[in-house]
Amino acid sequence: MRGAVLHAPGDVRLDQREDPAVVAPTDAVIRTVAACVCGSDLWGYRGVDPVTRPTPMGHEYVGVVEEVGADVELVRPGQFVVGSFFASDNTCPNCLNGYQSNCLHRQPLGAIGCQAEYVRIPLADGTLVATPGTPDDAFIPSLLACSDVMGTGWYAALAAEVGPGKTVAVVGDGAVGLCAVIAARELGAERIVAMSRHASRQRLATEFGATDVVTERGDEGIARIREMTGGIGADAVLECVGTEQAMAQALRSARPGGNVGFVGVPHGVAVDGRELFNSHVALRGGPAPVRAYLPDLVERVLDGRIDPGRVFDLDLPLEQVAEGYRAMDERRAIKALLRP
Amino acid sequence: MRGAVLHAPGDVRLDQREDPAVVAPTDAVIRTVAACVCGSDLWGYRGVDPVTRPTPMGHEYVGVVEEVGADVELVRPGQFVVGSFFASDNTCPNCLNGYQSNCLHRQPLGAIGCQAEYVRIPLADGTLVATPGTPDDAFIPSLLACSDVMGTGWYAALAAEVGPGKTVAVVGDGAVGLCAVIAARELGAERIVAMSRHASRQRLATEFGATDVVTERGDEGIARIREMTGGIGADAVLECVGTEQAMAQALRSARPGGNVGFVGVPHGVAVDGRELFNSHVALRGGPAPVRAYLPDLVERVLDGRIDPGRVFDLDLPLEQVAEGYRAMDERRAIKALLRP
Known part of the structure; x- marks a missing residue:
């Protein structure tokens, strides 16, 4: 099968890769209906994260189940499925606590590479x-968005305790910041301030x-x-970038007693203990436990209540994966959808 | 009047200081019934925080109101009062949000110096x-404890979202850590693990x-x-020290999705963004908004439900303030009560 591989910064190619197969009895193999490029894929593409060997890319996917292992009970061949970017058993204590992305048996889909025609999904039931x-x-883009960016925006909002009446x-x-706006709206926020300099993104x-x-x-x-909050700061701030500047901006924009949810993968971020202490701001972040929210988010998509798929402003055949990365790197595209 | 003044690291003296008087119409002056030495007073006493000039000491107090300014409406001369270590108006947006220690008009009592015979209390009503x-x-020690350490332990527990069934x-x-144990118990925690090496403190x-x-x-x-939590970590960890080691221990002892409340004034603490991200742990700290909890805590003390005054294992006349500092510095005493 064909799948995207990052060979060096700036060098993504569609390579011939081994066909995935059921390895563990809890695995499934899916035929990918759509995958996409994530902002976090750019850390390697831009050389910020080192690329030490050819690396299969992608951790977002929707597809149709082709084959399941002997211990898979809930997922059946032929089903259309959405999955999260961490495989989780959904039964360990961390999963039961709602943190499937910290599952005791988690496996990152990013290490498997979902920008590909087929993907082996570990722990398929969970x-x-x-x-x-x-x-x-018409629902494919929005369902695909649930696999990461919509789930991540949702977690950012929950981590920051967004709720009715909040600013x-x-x-x-x-894409994550834009989905975080959707999440804030769905969770009842009264005022939602998007921080953006780009006309098209402001509009969305x-x-x-x-x-x-x-x-x-x-x-x-x-x-x-x-100024917009009576000199106090926002109740909740959702940090969807991962740089030190973004974190500082988030922490200092929150009111005393407010909350910051941070979902941008931190690069060079150190939080000064004394500043955090004096701010009274709470901070929770991490890779989103998307699996926890998927049933709800899928339902919201299919009910037409949310349409996060609109973050995909570039729709390419998988062959053109390199152009997808380029367009996102140059900020010509918010997010590139890839169709095998 | 006489009041404690820190002249240099290790050098606390009872000096003759100017008698306090009502300055602003919202002030009150109290006759101090009891004051005490705080763990945070030791940062200066030990030379960790610089001592640049003779500094009046102390921010914990109970007393009897002597005089009030023209705009004070709720507090009357002759009343026995407990106050928090930050003066607050209790009406600004931050106060209304429950963060009186971040009041827009807050004034630290530590800058006024409460280890003294009389204290001017700004914003008396708030x-x-x-x-x-x-x-x-018999209630004096426990009421005095509410002024800081009990309120601070309470905030640590709330900031870490302690509640029924939690570990x-x-x-x-x-003293703060010990009061945090009381808070955790009162808030319904199922299991409370005290981390201590000292037999007398373990017992308390x-x-x-x-x-x-x-x-x-x-x-x-x-x-x-x-090991005690099935390999996962505690639901809530209360960090009551303020060093980098204590913060690291707190963060790594909490389970994914757990909470750390930190109330030790951070000294040299930097939190690594990536580690916090990967942990999924939420972090909230700060100087406790004691004023928010005082009515409830005072009631619990007078009802005999809590007895945080037991942290005072040294009871001295104010004249012996230097011995109070020495005993705490040498960890011969948990906390020294001072009676003018």
């Missing part, structure tokens, strides 16, 4: 969620439910958020 | 809580409600907590 029947093609600021206007944020847009960054961005 | 009548002498670990066996922790004691520290302490 990782995949089947849709009722085969969904209409929420979203740092980052990538507004359509997703942002009530305000702030174009300033850094200290000026913080000052604007404070 | 800072002081009067007891119903004059309490029996809680307490890092630090000083157990009497306060600790169900287990762990004597190991660092990696061994973390391993013990994990």
Whole structure:
């Protein structure tokens, strides 16, 4: 089969890779219906994370189950499934606590590589969620978004304790930041401030439910958020970037006693203990336990209540995976969908 | 009047200081019935925090109101009062959000110096809580404890979302850590692990409600907590020290999705963003909004439900303030009460 492989920074190719097969009795193999490029894939593509050997890429996917191992009970061949970017057993104490992305037996799908025609999904019963029947093609992008960015935006909002009446600021206007706007709206936030400098992303944020847009960054961005909140700061800030600047902006935009949910993979981020202490702000982050939210998110998509698939503004055949990476790297695209 | 002044590391003296008077119309002046030495007073006493000039000391107090300014409405002369270590108006947005220690008009009592015969209390109505009548002498230590250490332990527990059924670990066996045990018990924790190496403190922790004691520290302490919690970690960890080691121990003792409440004033603490991300642990700290809890805590004391005053294992006349500092510095005493 063919699958994307990162050979060096800037060098993604569609290579011939071994056909996946059921290895463990809890595995499934799916035929990929759609995959995509994640903002976090760019850390390696840009050489920020080292690329030490040819690396299969991609951790987001929807597909049709081809084959299941002997111990798989819930997932059946022929089902259309959405899965999370960490395989999880969904039965260990961490899973039962709602942190499937910290499952005692978790396996990162990123290490398997989902930008490919077929994918082996470990712990299929605890990782995949089947849709009722085969969904209409029009739902594919939004269901795919649930696999990571929508689930991650959802977690950011929950980690920051977004709820009815709250004022929420979203740092980052990538696909996760935009999905975080959707999450804040669905969770009842009263005011949602999208921090973005890009007209097209501002527009999408507004359509997703942002009530305000702030174009300033850094200290000026913080000052604007404070100005909009009576000098106090936002109740909840969703950090969807992962840089030190974004984290500082998030922490300083939250009110005393407020919450920051951070879902950008931190690169060079250190939080000063004294500053955090004096701020009274709570901080929770991590890789989103997408599996916990998938049943609910899939239902919201199929009910037409949310349409996170609109973050895909580039729709390419898998052959053109390199162009998908390039377009996202150059910020010509918010997110690239790939169809095998 | 006489009040304690820190002249240099290790050099606390009872000096003649100017008699306090009502300055702002929202001030009150109290005659101090009891004050005490705080673990945080030792940062300066030990020279960890610089001592640049003679500094009045102390921020914990109970007393009787002597005089009030023209705008003070709730507090009356003759009342017995307990106050928090930050003066707060109790009406600003941060106060209304429950973060009186981040009041827009807050004033640290530590800058005024409460180890003294009289104290000027700014924003008296928003800072002081009067007891119903004059309490029996036996309640003085516990009421005094509410002024900081009991309120701080309470906040640590709330910040870590302690509640019924939870497993809680307490890092630090000083007065705050011991009061945090009381808080965890009152808030319904099922299992409370006190981390302590000192027999007398272990005993008090157990009497306060600790169900287990762990004597190991660092990696061994973390391993013990994990062992006791099925390999997962505690639901809530209360960090009551403020050093980098204590914070690392707290973060690594909490389960994925767990909570750390940190109330030790951080000294040289930096939290690695990636580690916090991967842990899924939430972190909230800060100077406790004691004023928010005072009415409830005072009631619990007078009802005999909590007795945090037992942390005072040294009871001295104010004249012997230097001995109070020495005894705490040398860990001969958990906490020294001072009576003017």
